[in-house]
Amino acid sequence: MTTAEPTTDGSYRNKIVAVEPGGNEYIAEADRHGKPSQLFWTWTSPNLEFATIFVGMLAVLAFGMSFWQAVAGIAIGTGLGAVAHFLLSARGPLHGVPQMVLGRMPFGFKGNAVPAALMSVTAGVGWFATNSVSGAFALSTLFGFGPLVGLIIIVLLQTGFAFFGHNLVQAFEKYSFPVLAVIFIAASVAIFVHADLGAPVGADGVGGMGGFLLTVGTSFGYAAGWTPYAADYTRYLPSTVSTTRTGLFASTGLFLSCFVLEIVGAASVTTGEANLGDPTGSFTSELASPLAKATLLAIAIGAIAANSINIYSGAMAFVTIGIKLPAHVARALVTVFFGVAGFLIAWWALPDAAHSYEAFLLIIAYWIGPWLGVVFADQYLRRGQKIAGYLYDRSYANWGGLAAFLFGLVASVLLFSNQELFVGLIAKAVPQLGDITFFVGFVLAGGAYLLFCKSKIAAERTLDVTSV
Template sequence: MTVAEPTTDGTYRDRIVAVEPGGNEHIAEADRHGKPHQLFWTWTSPNLEFATIFVGMLSVLAFGMTFWQAVAGIVVGTGLGAIAHYFLSARGPLHGVPQMVLGRLPFGFKGNAVPAVLMSITAGVGWFATNSVSGAFALSTLFGFGPLIGLVIIVLLQTALAFFGHNLVQAFERFSFPVLAVIFLAASVMIFVHADIGNASVAAEGVGGLGGFLLTVGTSFGYAAGWTPYAADFTRYLPSSASPARTGFYAAAGLFTACVLLEVVGAAAVTTGEASLADPTGSFTAELASPLAKATLLAIAVGAIAANAINVYSGAMAFVTIGIRLPPHVARALVTVFFGVAGFIVAYLALPDAAHSYEAFLLIIAYWVGPWLGVVFADQYLRRGQAVAGFLYDRSYTNWNGLLSFAIGLIGSVVLFANQELFVGVIAKAVPQLGDITFFIGFVLAGGAYLLLCRSKIAAERTVTS
C-alpha cells in the first residue's frame, strides 16, 4: 500500500519572521523558494566556530600528528564527509521532504525511529551542548560574567531561531557569514604568523603513526559527516526544478571549505607552543592582539549560535519523524523547545569539564553515521529511477532488513575496531597501530549487508510501482 504525501499549504513561502508551520510534511511547490548557491553560507556559517578549530587541535595534541600530517588527515576525512553531504543534499529539491523522512525508505516507517532517535540525541542534545559550552565560555571571557550567564544567553538565542524555523535559520546563516568569515580569516592569518608549522616536537606525545593519522581522518570525518543526517532538511524548500548537481555542490563546498580552513588553523595554533586541551579557547586566542582576540571570542559565540540553530532545528525535525502524534501545525516548534531545555541541562552539567569527552563524542558520531550512510547509499543505488513518494508517509511500510543491515554494520564494526578509552575492539586491541577505523568498516559492512538482504524486496517494489 502507498499513501499520499501530506503537504504544506503554501502560506509559509519565504516569510522570515514567522513560525514555520507543521512538522515533516512534503513542501508544496507554492512554498518553494531560494537558489542552490545560498547553501554555501548555510553550511559555511555553522562550521565557522571553535568546535571546528578544536578538531584540528586534537589532531596534533592528542593524535600526535605533525602539522602537514594533520592537514592530510583533515582533507581526507572532511572530503569524505563532504562527498556524502553532496549526494544527500542533492535529493532535497526532488523529494521535498526532510532527510529523516527519506530514511523511511531503507529502514521502514517504524525501523527509521532508531536512526531518528540517534540523530535527535546527537544533534538536539549532544552537539547542542558542545557548541553551547564553547559559546558560553567565549561570552564569559569577553564580557567578564560567569559562564552560566553566557550559557543562558546562547541557549535562548539559538532556540528562538530554531523555534521560528527554516527561513529564519537560513537568514541568520546568510547574515552571519560575512561577519564570521572576516573575523576568522583575520585570526587565521595571525595564527599562521606565529605558527611554527615545521615543528615536530609538539606531536611527540600523541598517538602518532598510522593510528594517529586514521584518528585524525576519523574525527574530521565524524565532524563533517555529522551534518549529513540533516542534509535534505535545508534543500527541501528549493524549487523542484533546482539542479541536483548545483544543490549538492554548494552544500558540500560550504561544508568542506569551512571545516578544512578552521581545522588546519587549529592544527597550526598548536605549533605556537601555547595550545592546551585544558583551556583550548583561551590558548587559541592568546596569540591574537587584544581587539582581534575580542572579535574572535564574539565570532566563537555567533558561530555556536549558527551551528546550534541548525542542530536543534533538525534534531526536532528528526524527533517528529519518529511518528509520535503531536498537534500538526506546531509539532516541530514544540519539540524545538523541548530540545532547547534538554540541551541546556546537558551543557550546564558539562561546564566544569568542557573539553574532556570531545574526541570520544566525534568518534561516536562516526560510529553510527558510518553504517547509516552505508544503508542509505545502498538503498539509493538500488532505488535509482524508482518513484518513492508513496512509501514515505505509509505507517505500514516496513524494511526490517535495512535495520538489520545497520545493526550488522554498527555492532560488527564497534566490536572489532572501536578504539575508545572505555572500550577497545578485538582487532583494534590486537593491531593498535590501526587507530580507529570503525566508521569505514561500519559503512562497508552495513552497505554490503543491505545490498545482499534488500535487493529482491526493492526489485519487487519497483515492479509494483512501475
C-alpha cells in the first residue's frame, strides 16, 4: 500500500518574516525557490563559530597531536563528513521532503522513530546546548556580565529565528556570512602570526595512533553531525536544479568552514595560551583588543547561526516521529519546546563545558556512523526506484533496517568505544586504536542492511512494476 504525500499549498514560498506553516510535508513546486549556490553560506555560516575552533584545540590539547598531525586528522575526518553531506544534500530537490522523512525508506515509518528521536535530542538539545554555551561565554567575556545572562540572550535569539522557520533561517545565514567571514579571517591571520607550528607534542595528551584516530573521529563527528539535516535545507529548491551543484555547494561550504577553523584552533594552542577551562578567553588572548572584541561578537553570532539550524531541524525530526500535533503549527510548537530544553541543558553544562563537548562529539559519531551506513546501503539498493508513495504511509515497515542500525551501533560501541565511562573490549585490549567506533558502526550497519533487506527491496521493485 502507498499513500499520497501531504503537500504545502504555495502560500509560503519566499516569504522571510512569516512563520513557516506545517511540519514535514512535501514542498510543492509553487513553494520552491532559490538556487544551489545559496547552500554555500547556509553551511559556512553555522560553522564559523567557536565550537568548530574547539575541535582543533582538542586535537592538540587533549589528543596529543602536533599541529601538522592535527591538520591531517582534521582533513580526513572533515572530508569524510563532507562527502556524506554531498550525497544527502543532493536528494532534497528530487524528493522535496526533510532528511528524516527520507529515512522512512530504510527504517520504515515506525522504525524511523528511533533515529528521528536520536536526531531530535542531539540537534535540538545536545548541539543546541553546546553551541549556546560557547556563545554565552563569548558574550560574558565581551560585556562583563555572567554567562547565564549571555545564555538567555543567545537562546532567545536563535529560538526566535527557528520559530519563524526555513526562510528566515536561510536569510540569517546569508547576511551573517560576510560579517563572520571577515572577522574570522582577520582573527585567523593574527593567530597564525603568533603560532609556533613546529611546537613539540604535549606530554599530557593521548598521542600516537590513538590520538590521531580520536582527532579523525571528533572532526568527523562534527562535520557528519550535520548530515541528518542535509535535505532539510535543499528541499525548497526547484526540482529542476542540478543535484551535483546542490551537493557540491553544500559540502564545500561545510568542508571549508570546518577545516579552516579547526586548524586555526589547533594553531592557537601552539601560542602557549590555550586553556580548556576558559577556551574562548584563551583563544582571543593573543588578539589585539579591537579584534578580540570583534571575534567574541562573531563567536556569539556564529552560535546563533548554528543553533538556528540545529533547533529547526531538531523540531523537524521530532515531527517526523509520527506524533500527531496541530498540522499548521506543529514544527513551530516543537521549536519552542526544544528551545526551553536546550536552555536547561546548556545551563547545566556551563561549569564543565570543555569536558562535556569532547564526549558529545564522539557520542554523536557513534550513532551517525551506523545511521549513514544504513541510509547509503538503502540508497544503493533503491537506485532508480520511485519512493514517493511510501514516505507518508504509516503502515510501511522495514524492520531489517532498524535491526541493522542497532546491530552496528551496539556491536561497535561494545567493542571499540573509548569513553571515560565505558571502554569497549577491543579498545581495552588495543588502546592504541583510540576510538574507531564510528567507522566500525558504519561498515557493520551497512553490511547488515545489504544482507537483511536486499530481497525485500527487490520484491518492492517487482510489485511497483506490476502495479503500474
